[in-house]
Amino acid sequence: MKMKRCILLMLALEAAVLVAGRPSAVAVSNDVGTILMPTEGKGLAGQVGTAAASRPWDCCDNTICTRSLPPICICLDEVDECASTCMACVPSVSNPFRRVCGDRYYGDPGPKCTYNTVAGDNNDDALVAAAAEEEKPWECCDMALCTRSYPPMCRCVDEVEQCAATCKSCGVSILNPFRHVCNDWYNGFPGRKCTEAAHAGGNN
Secondary structure, three states: OHHHHHHHHHHHHHHHHHHHHHHHHHHHHHHHHHHOOHHHHHHHHHHHHHHHOOOOOOOOOOEEEOOOOOOEEEEOOOEOOOOOOOOOEEEOOOOOOOEEEOOOEEOOOOOOHHHHHOOOOOHHHHHHHHHHHOOOOOOOOOOEEEOOOOOOEEEEOOOEOOOOOOOOOEEEOOOOOOOEEEOOOEEOOOOOOHHHHHHHHHHO
């Protein structure tokens, strides 16, 4: 009888140990599963890949970026030759002898080219003066798209009957084939609005 009781007691202890060990095993399994989540692994790898990726340009004066974090940026600079990291180097619309990188970059756009080449504290004044010398490809503009650079790079999307004589690339409007849009980019501020000019003329 004593032998049977000892055997039963040992079996009961082993069963208790097994039952007590199950939660810890489940917890370990859950922890491992959490660490090795595929989505988290891909997200981390994507962040590392973005940080390590080279920009498709060495520097850029005219960038357009989204407000996301990290931002998505494009560079509108016209160059003689794109950087070796640029995957889509296409001819410029306004000047077929110059090229523009069509790549989108996820991250900070990097330094400006002008600040790297022009020395002194009067860089902005020199840029504004240079932009003033260039003649605008439109006489006035109500709807201008401009970059956040200084001076900005602007394009006028007004639909007109006839483009200005200074417009080099005048195309037919997509919305109205009887109207035209100037596709030129202007390095500088877009100038006065057409509605303001019309009101000023009416008051005279």
